[in-house]
Amino acid sequence: MAKTVIGRYEFRARRALRASLPLALVSFLAALIARAPVSATQGREAAAYLIGAGKADITGPPVGAPIWGFGKPDQLTEGLHFRLWARAFVFAERESEQRLALVIVDQGSVTHSMLLDVVDRLARRHGDLYTRDNVLLSATHTHAGPGGYWHVGSSSPLGSAFHQEHYDAIVAGIADAIEKAHDALTPGTLRLALGQVENAGAQRSLVAYLANPAAERARYAHDTDRQMTQLELVGAAGALGIVNWFAVHPTAMTFDNRLISGDHKGHASARFEDERGPGFVAAFAQTNCGDVTANLNLDNTGPAGDDDLANTRILAERQLAVALELLGGGEELSGPIDTRHSYVDLSALEVDGRFTGVGPRTTCPSAYGYSFGAGSTEDGGGHPLLREGMLEYDPTIDQIAKNLLGVEPPSAALRQCHHPKPILIATGETRPHPAQAQVVPLTLARIGQLALIAVPAEFTTMAGRRLRETVLEALGEVVRHAVIVGYTNDYAGYVTTREEYDTQQYEGGHTLYGPFTLAAYRQELTRLAQDLVAGRPSRHGPDPRDLRGEAVSTPIEAPADSLAEGTAPGDELEPPLESYRPGQLVRVVFVSGNPRHDFRTGGNFLSVERRQGDSWTPVSSDDAWSTRARWQIDPEHPTEVRFAAEWEIPQGTVPGSYRVVHHGSFGRGGDARSFDARSRPFEVTEPGQAGE
Secondary structure, three states: OOOOOHHHHHHHHHHHHHHOOOOOHHHHHHHHHHHHOOHHHHOOOOOEEEEEEEEEEEOOOOOOEOOOOOOOOEEOHHHHHHHHEEEEEEEEOOOOOOOEEEEEEEEOOOOOHHHHHHHHHHHHHHHHOOOOEEEEEEEEEEOOOOOOOOOOOOOOOOOOOOOHHHHHHHHHHHHHHHHHHHOOOOOOOOEEEEEEEEOOOOEEEHHHHOOOHHHHOOOOOOOOOOOOOOEEEEEEEEEEEEEEEEEOOEEEOHHHHHHEEHHHHHHHHHHHHHHHHOOOOOEOOOOOOOOOOOOOOOOOOOOOOHHHHHHHHHHHHHHHHHHHOOOOEEEEEOOEEEEEEEEOOOOEEOOOHHHHOOOOOOOOOOOOOOOHHHHHHEEEEEOOOOOOOOOOEEEHHHHHHHHHOOOOOHHHHHHHHHHHOOOOOOOHHOOOEEEOOOOEEEEEEEEEEEEEEEOOEOHHHHHHHHHHHHHHHHEEEEEEEEEEEOOOOOOOEEEEEHHHHOOHHHHHHHHOOOOOHHHHHHHHHHHHHHHHHHHOOOOOOOOOHHHHHHHEEOOOOOOOOOOOOOOOOOEEEEEOOOOOOOOOOEEEEEEOHHHHHHHOOOOOOOEEEEEOOOOEEEEEEEEOEEEEEEEEEEEOOOEEEEEEEEEEOOOOOOOOOEEEEEEEEEEHHOOEEEEEEEOOOOEEEOOOEEEE
């Protein structure tokens, strides 16, 4: 058959061919074209879609890696709160190649390079079934994951070291999660439910929000979006997964934290999965949370004060309670799955006056403002010389930036373009290449009545409201619901309204492409929406630079491990007590090696086992809320490593004999050898029976 349209639009020609063929042959071709596993439920009552879900571990180096998010130089990982995951969902039309792969990634951000590598991996098995057009990688934006996986800026003073090993672990996990979702594809339905979540986020930039027109603010009951949007995947045997969007920053684990954690989003996901049982995949995803903090007291503390772990648990529970109520409710989605994707150069995009409100304007090469350097005081961080709301240039600050970072001052044209932002770092003017991406990805996906607006940035509350309205208006009656899927397929800073930008709070200082950034997003997503409605392909736009062959990797190395006199790997230095009650903390310390030899993605450093007859059965691990895995490295003896395993015994734990197991490695780099160390057994008793 001649291909009248290339790539993913070829299926339309195939539909025309099927219309002229006998019914039996049509069914046969449909199964081939879908290229998806067909479950035993295929012969039952027809379902609207093929759906699948899967997850994979993406945890990186637990010791010595910079923690992403707060930009605090000495905030390095020291252990695990719980593991990080990629949770993937595949949605497909029953009789076409049209599909969408959505992955919610427990990271602060994802990158364009990750998308390229994930698609390349998938192509080895699936050809062009999964492409940049229909794969969405969306970060939860946890501020408690290890960094070092960015290519961009890795060779400049504005970036951090790039670690290929960590990057590869993330990419492999994302691709594996998609493969699992693909292999699990089964006929099913999708339900969309909406709810309201109270006391789970606070407006951290009220000065900026109040700069928006009073008439516009009066349309909304709150200064943050409190709506939760939940997409439920339902197979023949019941619900098999959910994707949940609610706008609140994952900063309950604050800038003093040193444990890897998925924060409240990751904990809510794990709790939901525990409620539903094995095989269920629950992703608590991120949307327009740009000015919404988890620190409800607006002083870097949450509902439990300055207790990071308690704040994380409480915020997760508040989201979880509404999500569980929404299960089984809402409306069933029906209609096609379709996507439109484009790359947009935001360094000099012409924006029509329909979107700016003040006539034709252009966006600007990227730049950080002074207020970016001030940080968001409600979430901690920032330099004491800088503060939010700065609108005038200061020669002293400019000289310090040049001396410390080696960056040149912005050109007069860039200053004018970004006005009233005083520019701290002109990332779009660094040479030989900009220190930040200038070309960003945009995707608009439709699943029946639902539109997913996939953007690479952090939209504030009002910016997100305006964008959703713009897209829904452009789609007309095609869809009734829209959700912003933030932090998708790259990272491009913040997006504020023009009025918020002019106040130059933190979010405005981190709006990279000038005062008309939001207008540009609205214009370009309108274009994609119009293309989707008209059934025509969208302009691809300029490809971003592929940095995978340019960035120089800094190996994740650790010194060769050594032993204190009289010790061996796995020795128990601090044994457990003889017995405990539920609610008490078990702590065991072992002789170990540096986990940078092998950060055991897909495995565990810690497990808890219960005796059952003559065997031991795992009952918990370092992915559980109740455990903590910490490494102790004495600066005076950095090669002598200790591993501290902690287990806070959950209420309701079955009485019996238990032990803690440490899965470690010892040696040097690739020659390090794995070992398992087991604590002496201890008893968990009924309340009131434990020894002292």
